Amino acid sequence: METAPPPKRRRTETDAGSEPDPPAPPLTRSTEYWFDGGDIVLQVESTQFRLLKSILSMHSSVFRDMFTIPLPKDEPTPPVVVLPGDTAQDWTLLLGVIFPKSFSTELPPFRLVAAMLRLSKKYDFPLFRKECVRRLKEEFPTSLAEYNKVSAGWTFLTLGNEEILLSVVSLAREIGLPSILPLTYCLVVGGDENLSMTKILDPDDRSVNATDRLACLIGHARLLKLESTTMFAWLNCEVEPREIPSETCNDRVACNAAVVKVFFRLFNPHPQFWILHEWRKNWEDGICRPCRKKAKDIYDAGRETCWQQLPAVFGLPDWEELDTLDFE
Template sequence: MMDSDSVYIPITDRKRHPRLWFDDGNIILATNLSLFRVHRGLLSMNSPVFADMLSMPQPGRLEDTVEDLPVVEINDDDTDFTHLLCFFYDHRYYQGGTMTTFEKISGLLRTSTKYQMDDLRNEVISHLALAYPSTCEGYLKAVDPNAAVPLFPPFLGQHFAVVALARETGASVLLPAALWRSMCMTSKEILDGVVDSNGTRYMLSPADIRRCILKKSQVYKRLVRMENMFTAMLKPQTCVNRRNLKGGKAIPACMEIAVSEVIIHFSNAAEETRDDHDMFQMGAFEAWRPLLCDGCRNGADSLLAGWRTDWWSSFPSAFELPEWGRLTDDNNISV
């Protein structure tokens, strides 16, 4: 049966796909737009769902034949299904870890999930996890502006799109990072959605909008507190730049530098209206870190690494998701 929301187009009016119409094919699959003459054996070999489906008599009207071959109507999106069939006939069509397009990777995730192609599904999820990982180290690499992530050309609204795709396909291991990166969009973009260069609007669901807006407020408050407290954690004994004040009290110069930079960071008028930065990266810290002596910088890096590890472990619960271990187990994948 076709999707009830689609306008029915008679079989005779649908176009034969130019690349997926094989003269020796023994079955015809039909989306709402296209006809594909393909091979039963290949379909069954790639997917247990196809193997079961094609082993049973197909319901339909007597006239649903083309060139004396049975026609099986498929209710998948035409573009998604085309990507899947292209992969069936050439597994080089999609290779995880190499640049592709969001259209292709999302279509393959939807169809591999539906047709129980676990290897392809896991490969696609692992590929998406390059930008939406389940580890703190992976996330810092993904958001590094100098790093090239071989995923797909970035586009406005991609974080929202990945959240929707992960929800739709049950790829929940992608959700914490995708929701966090969505939360780092501006408040207006979270509330209203965004439109890309092709005119496509991307929006979060109402529930995810609420989660991101609430979490954005909570995280910003926590970030300001951490940025201000962090300078006090520098240890005077590790600083080679300390100087003596009246009374002989040793004050680390690095701490003074850090405190000064934090004040400048949060008193900057431009920072008051900016709410699209990634708060996991701590902007004030990045400003004063290079100015420290080696001892203080190493100590600060160690403190930050511990803080980030603790905060990362709380990402799933922040968005009302299961803990990391369960997310990776549920997806049967390590990313």
């Protein structure tokens, strides 16, 4: 934090051949958060917010401590505090929570949660931080049982118009929340719409971090192999003894034919990821009752195995260690 922007260095003769710095944008007052009774001005980028010290101190220990420091006698009134590294958009979103204009029961959009997490961690807004972390962890849980509860769609957040999974990955790395990375990576490579994977596969897309691109590409291949040997071991016709038809099969010919049909339906021409999906009833068509039960048991046990190995698939520590690495 700074109390004033640093003075610009004068150009010298050695600078004559270089391009001059672009002019700084003019300072503007926030149209929403400029309070006449405010006793502190926060300057973020080129936007100034006139706020109340008492409100900021109530929410943030960082600002509470800052305001106990005596100011120089020649400090303007109200004093201006420059916050480098922040964005005016993030602060506008956070101030919308601190100074709400209406009562809302709607789920927060991801961009609001991201802004609140960045700023609440940096300036210690503990209540906001804990609530945002809770929502992210419940949206991207570490247990398969919890994921099954939210697999139908977004439950604790709302989306904007853009695909945001890679933004979730970036935020998790930025703030230190690695426990949500395995599932987020899995959604990137195996989600239904797969819009994020399109960006991963585009080597010219500079918005994708190299570490994340490599993790997704390697994880994609590993996950396909892992699913085939665990969840879909009941479809493997090349391994003896065969899982299906089972030892208690009522009609080996019919069950064998049904399994072949399911195999071609799921994996021809292109394989898909199924770790994100529970057992499908239409896979049971033409399969006798004993074989159905064994196939489903194999699938469910294999899905749990895949989930437990999901962090390793993407080159991460196991679930338990990831939990201990979270900043909160």
